[in-house]
Amino acid sequence: MAANPLARTPLARLFRRYPVRPPDSGMSRRKSLWENLHLDPWLLALLLLLVGAGLLVLYSASGQSGDTVTAQALRFGVAFAVMAVLAQFSPATFFRWAPLAYGAGVAMLIAVELVGDIGMGAQRWLEIPGVVRFQPSEMMKLATPLMVAAYLGRTGIPPRLRHLAVCALIIGLPVVLIAKQPDLGTSILVASAALIVVLLAGLSWRLIGMFVLLAGAALPLLWINLQNYQRQRVLTFLNPESDPLGAGWNIIQSTTAIGSGGIWGKGWFQGTQSQLEFLPEPHTDFIIAVLGEEFGLVGMTALLALYLVIVCRGLWLAAGAQDTFGRLVAGSIILTFFIYVFVNVGMVSGILPVVGVPLPLISYGGTSSVTLLAGFGILMSIHAHRRLLPR
């Protein structure tokens, strides 16, 4: 506790008392190997299966580049290590560190706003040259729901109206900052991760209804505040054929890739759309189109089924958590994971606009994998640090 520099602040005082049940007086049964490692073997196996399948697809999507696959495997190595390390901390630690992580994240977002690097038309990166390049918005994907869960875990659920006002503040601050970068995709994901916490916490249906109405009314406002390229994406989504060589190209080519795969697919390395470079970004955001083209409906359904099983296991673990904070965090992590899958597959198959969300644990790239597996680390920590009652 002494290590926490915020320990004496009023904010920290609010969180000092962690509502746990007292330890059992012995008689707990012998812990298994997995319990000692604080890892869930089922979830781990499913994740490894997913990552393995992803590497196979990546090998084809990258034009059979062994280097790309090796680099990605190494990243996963790091990401799984991060997961394993995070799983060793107790949920209490996350509870205590949530405000610090959140506060630091917001501070960095402000720093990015002031001095950030401009890449791909948006300010996203904070860089200490030669040492580290860091995307604070990525961290907020975990820190924001943690903060909301910690707050609601402290106040108890279902949340009262004034608690919701605080939640809105906690969520709104980073979301607005990220949207200003501008990175609409990430800000929506951060917002939804945090909103899921509030929804799981039992937000009343009347408030949900009001919120939906408000959101609908706010849509035109949002449209006015969108950047030109973001509006273009939405317009293109509504009618891809309007700009077949420009922005519509991606959607036309990805749906063509998936559709031409048929039921059984064209075979590994046989997808002409991806191998002949018609498909844009075949190893990052649009990698699922490669799977769809080469492995067909069978491959796609198998992948979706695997994701579904992972989500079910995650929800099961969440439901088994022993306190509200743990349950809310675990539920938010696993459902956000699903939102990634839905948004990515929806966008590549043409039922959602292109928003630049990678396919979890399949798309090439390090940052998102680390964030996702860090989330699974927290999930496993919540599961593995239950105090078990004797049978």
Added chain:
Amino acid sequence: MPPRLDTLKNARQELRIFRFRALLALVVVVALTALLTGRLVYLQVVEHDRYSTRSESNRVRVEPLPPTRGLIYDRHGVLLAENRPTYNLTLVRERVEDLGRTLERLVSLLELPEDDVEAFKRRSRQRQRPFQPALLMSDLSQAQIARLAVNRHRLPGVEVEARLLRYYPEARIMSHALGYVGRINADELENLDAGRYAGTHFIGKTGIERFYEKALHGQAGLRKVETNARGRVLSELGRQDPVPGRNLTLTLDTGLQQLAFDLLEDRRGSIVAIEPDSGEILAMASTPGFDSNRFVTGIDVEAYQALQQDIDLPLFNRAIRGHYPSGSTIKPFVAVAGLREGVITPEKTINDPGYFQLPNDSRRYRNWLRWGHGKVDMERSLAVSNNTYYYSLAHDLGIDRLERQLGAFGMGQRVAHDVQGESPGLLPSREWKRERYNQSWYPGETLSVGIGQGYLQITPLQLATATATLANKGEWVKPRLARKIGDEPLPRDLPDTPEDIELDDPDGWNTVFNGMQKVLSGREGTARRAGKGLEYAMAGKSGTAQVFSLDKDERYDADELAERLRDHALFIAFAPADDPQIAVAVIVENAGGGSSHASPLAREMTDAWLLDEGHLPDDDSASEDRASSGEEG
């Protein structure tokens, strides 16, 4: 410390809330997964065929393989039209790292003026698709190609592309006969067989290139290739080779053609030479000529207007489109007409007082010799070119019979087999005059036609063809420019050949021939000076065509005016008279009398063919023929 009861109660309630919400979330997750699966089923099962087709058409491209155009040779195998590789400089912008520096480097490498950087920049933007090469410069020199090759590694995205372009090595003298190819224009495109012409950019516009377009062009092939999104060809999936165009061997003799041009020098005129027995056109010159190569690459507007507005009309093919009064060169044909219609015999003589008068008409139609030639028979009428004899003969024939018989020699109609754009000339008749002027035919007009004036207009090709038919004693062989199409020789007898001209008494031919021989070798012959020192029997007939009027739009100074008002000089000839190997028609515009100004040119032509090129038949057969014809003389 035992847990407080309400805390426990709260905890249980909180767990209940969460589990209910989590269950709802699971339902939503399953529903959304079902939605995605439904979308995938739609794409991959329901619409599979559509996307499958789209993916195929993405990757497979059909590329045309244009055929190589057939070459054109003269009768001795001299190349007249070839396909020369030219080199173009192209640039693919997507592969260029620094456009500005690359263009500057190119300008200095190719030693072009600095201003070309701007032009290069403009051209580098001219393209329709990404990765499509833009044409920066065409027809690079060898030195430029070499410099580009050496510096290639420093110029990524810059390519030298080879293309075949039509080239005419003998353009100046062959331009009218050969014609030229040019870029296919919008009108032509509409009427073309698109499959046959896929990938072809040029088409025959005039002359032989136009007439034999089908044979010369060949048939386009195609190949199916697999390409990536950048249009790069990765592999060939199928191929149908193009059928190259067929080579053409012409009847033209480059040496004789060159001579015809040299003889006409800087005058306006035309010389056409035909081998009577085969109908092969040996030379077909029209001066002044032009450089047809400039039309292949696309001539600039200024140069084209200069050619079009040139008073000497270099683009005008006089040999096949020039309308001239035949002058006295018509007389041998009128003589044959009289014999055929039986209105005269070779022996019949007339008395020429220097003029001819129609019955009940005081007007005198004059002979060119004011005091007359006295007693004139057919042979002498040709040798001295007596007008009165032909006034009388024409009057006896009447326009109807005269028109029919001159028509039998091909006048007033297109005579050649494969000459593109030939004009039929004008052979006047009663019907024609009524249609044209709504007037009846006057007998005096028949007299004009009888000496090759008046309404009659012929082309040099027609005159040469009629001469060749005369030399053949009436046997028609259609004149032609092609000898062989590929390996297939053109048959001697072609469709639509006019009927042969037969005389009841074939000796009539000899009378005409003897009269024509005397033109060159007779004591009184009009062209006896040109006939000096002849090593073979040459038959000829001079002609002088009056230039009556001048187009009022034309303007020139007094000297020029006088020059353009002078008579056209004409001469027809064939030789040897007893076994004709060549028939020639010469027309020199505004040169004066044909007997002195056109006959030497005809002589040079026959000399060159018979003596220099060795087409004089050996003495045995020739002397035999000469013996038989000598009896008549």
